[in-house]
Amino acid sequence: MNLILSTILLAALATASPTPAAVVHIHDFAYHETPVTVHVGDTVRFVNDDGDAHTVTASDKSFDSGGLDTNESWTHTFTKAGKYEYFCALHPYMKAVIIVVPVTQKAGN
Amino acid sequence: MQRRDFLQHVGWTGAGIAFTLSGVGTLRATALADVPPGAFNFVQISDSHIGFNQPANDHVSETLQMTIDRINALPVAPAFVIHTGDVTHLSKPAQFDAAKSILGGLKAPLVTIPGEHDFIGDDGKAYFAAFGRKDSKTPWFSFDMHGVHFVALVNVFNFEKNGLLGQDQIDWLKADLATQKTSTPIVVFGHVPLYALFPTWGWETEDGSKALALLQPFANVTVLNGHIHQVMEHSEGNIRFYTADSTAYPQPKPGTADKPGPLLVPSDHLLGVLGYRTVALGAGTPLVEQHALG
Numbered sequence: 117m118n119l120i121l122s123t124i125l126l127a128a129l130a131t132a133s134p135t136p137a138a139v140v141h142i143h144d145f146a147y148h149e150t151p152v153t154v155h156v157g158d159t160v161r162f163v164n165d166d167g168d169a170h171t172v173t174a175s176d177k178s179f180d181s182g183g184l185d186t187n188e189s190w191t192h193t194f195t196k197a198g199k200y201e202y203f204c205a206l207h208p209y210m211k212a213v214i215i216v217v218p219v220t221q222k223a224g225n
Numbered sequence: 226m227q228r229r230d231f232l233q234h235v236g237w238t239g240a241g242i243a244f245t246l247s248g249v250g251t252l253r254a255t256a257l258a259d260v261p262p263g264a265f266n267f268v269q270i271s272d273s274h275i276g277f278n279q280p281a282n283d284h285v286s287e288t289l290q291m292t293i294d295r296i297n298a299l300p301v302a303p304a305f306v307i308h309t310g311d312v313t314h315l316s317k318p319a320q321f322d323a324a325k326s327i328l329g330g331l332k333a334p335l336v337t338i339p340g341e342h343d344f345i346g347d348d349g350k351a352y353f354a355a356f357g358r359k360d361s362k363t364p365w366f367s368f369d370m371h372g373v374h375f376v377a378l379v380n381v382f383n384f385e386k387n388g389l390l391g392q393d394q395i396d397w398l399k400a401d402l403a404t405q406k407t408s409t410p411i412v413v414f415g416h417v418p419l420y421a422l423f424p425t426w427g428w429e430t431e432d433g434s435k436a437l438a439l440l441q442p443f444a445n446v447t448v449l450n451g452h453i454h455q456v457m458e459h460s461e462g463n464i465r466f467y468t469a470d471s472t473a474y475p476q477p478k479p480g481t482a483d484k485p486g487p488l489l490v491p492s493d494h495l496l497g498v499l500g501y502r503t504v505a506l507g508a509g510t511p512l513v514e515q516h517a518l519g
Contacts, residue, residue: 205345
């Protein structure tokens with residue numbers, strides 16, 4: 117029984133979303149804040165607090181949230197260092213940046 | 226001439242349109258009914274946003290259904306109904322299924338083009354599965370009906386740059402229009418306005434000027450679009466632009482708010498800013514009219 121419970125617990129831990137290193141809120145047709153700097157391997161959570169749908173779409177197509185309706189959120193883990201410009205595919209004047217640095221460098225907004 | 230008189234003058238059933246494929250993905254229509262020379266009509270609807278569920282209108286399926294019922298009850302059946310995009314709100318399969326089911330209630334043939342809300346996350350894969358034309362090799366297409374050349378454009382690829390046609394589509398348009406006499410009436414469908422209506426809010430097509438340059442030689446050009454959820458008219462030379470109301474919710478007039486997006490109006494005013502558009506084509510300027518649901 118203990119083995120079964122341990123297996124279930126491990127499986128649950130493996131599939132659980134990691135705690136985000138940063139949270140970007142979308143409201144008033146803008147991403148808050150930008151730029152955001154995180155480490156390689158960090159997860160960023162994007163929350164749509166706006167009254168209209170938005171997306172989180174990388175200019176280089178490396179990630180795309182799909183449509184985020186009001187109160188929906190989406191997370192993405194950044195596995196490579198770099199400067200990631202992204203925009204809303206529904207409102208293209210909404211633009212922002214995530215900067216991903218190696219773990220040896222200091223992150224923060 | 227009043228609309229009723231005009232329609233009685235135009236009066237035909239609209240039945241019996243047979244589409245045949247000719248050229249590269251070009252649809253041609255053969256009128257089988259006894260169509261009076263020089264006039265016929267069609268209907269435009271737009272921006273249904275099936276799946277939208279916010280206070281601006283949490284009954285978008287019902288307002289689309291109401292629109293369909295009004296169109297089906299028109300005294301003169303339209304030759305076809307064009308939906309100028311944003312059929313769905315978030316491009317989800319269930320939303321396409323629901324939209325297809327409601328639009329399937331139209332008595333008249335349906336023609337659609339996509340909006341950016343139909344292209345979310347998959348470059349239009351779900352849209353084309355639901356509404357793609359199997360008789361066209363390209364997402365964009367043209368057809369001829371009763372002496373009018375209709376061009377259906379797709380300007381929501383790569384929406385990072387607002388509306389965008391792309392060079393492939395521009396090249397196709399150039400070749401397509403080269404087959405037409407400059408005296409042929411041209412009607413163009415697009416989702417995003419082809420001209421710079423209000424770039425601050427993304428209400429323009431980045432390379433729309435290239436398309437308009439190709440259309441300028443024609444004596445009679447009508448451009449119908451959606452996207453901005455309100456009626457506006459504009460002209461440049463021989464090109465007349467008309468934007469349509471949504472069947473779902475209105476948006477602010479350009480520059481009257483900090484941002485675009487769903488505009489909350491008093492519930493008893495909502496049906497007054499939703500509706501469909503009739504377009505009657507005769508010898509001269511088209512008769513373009515917006516019809517509110519309430």
